[in-house]
Amino acid sequence: MEDSKIKRSALMSAYLRGYHAVHETPKIFNDFLAHHLLKEEERAAFEQTMVTTLQLVDPERAAACEDRTAAVACMLQSYFPTSLFLSRARYAEDRLESAIRQGTKQYLILGAGMDTFAFRHPETLKDIQVFEIDHPATQAFKRRRLTELGWELPSNLHFVPLDFTKENLETALARSSFDAKSLSFFSWLGVIHYLPREAVFSSLHSIANLCPAGSSVTFDYWDTDAFDTERTAKRVKLMQEMLRSAGEPMLTGLDPSTLPDELLDIRLRLQEHWSPAHIQGHYFQGRTDGYYAYEHSHFANAVVE
Secondary structure, X not given: OOHHHHHHHHHHHHHHHHHHHHHOOOOOOOOOOHHHHOOXXXXXXXXXXHHHHHHHXXXXXXXXXXXXXXXXXXXXXXXXXXXXXXXXXXXXXXXXXXXXHOOOOEEEEXXXXXXXXXXXXXXXXXXXXXXXXXXXXXXXXXXXXXHHXXXXXXXXXXXXXXXXXXXXXXXXXXXXXXXOOOOEEEEEOOOHHHOOHXXXXXXXXXXXXXXXXXXXXXXXXXXXXXXXOOOOOHHHHHHHHHHXXXXXXXXXXXXXXXXXXXXXXXXXXXXXXXXXXXXXXXXXXXXXXXXXXXOOEEEEEEEEO
């Protein structure tokens, strides 16, 4: 994947989280700092893309939108994976909070992008070390943006550059201050479906090898039905087509029925496993703004045995 595409993906996530924090209530996930990470021209470019896309995929709804603001809201709520970005971030940080109460001392964010946890939770940072692991180009871009904003880097925040296509997680962490003896919590969001199946389980196996028993990893994945053209939900199919045309095809879906045993084979016990219906009931029930759980998307929390 080209560096520019990696940075664009990271900025899109920040845009979606920032838009929700500024414009919508109640909050599914309140990333109140995310909107600062984008420049005005970057926000405008994303919004123009959404307006243009709506005109292509649903011209009737596009015509019914009274202005650009309404068209953007329509895309975010009905077509873009905004609900997925928000709910999986909320799920991961809720699991992290529980892990810290149980003695976790290290938080590792795989594919961190423009994550703002270390700046949103200074009180928590006193008790844990945070490691952001990401592609060198994305990480360099983020650090330049933080410098431009004048944000002071917390002493407990560590950047670990890693190109997953050229190096493994264990080698990258060996260059950092990561402590393999401490309980750790890994967050791995929005990545699995981009990787070959072998790479998915190799990375999960690395996590199990790196950490002591009781450490945990939270991740999201798409089920295999998402890759079946006869079963795929409309907006999921649209997103796959958009990503494919952008050179970022989805590659891998997992089977929820076999996942527990597959994880046990690599010393990970599936502690919690949420289906789209469970996610809907927990985060979206009763909302009136059009957000609902993303079809085919599952959340999992696994513990090292």
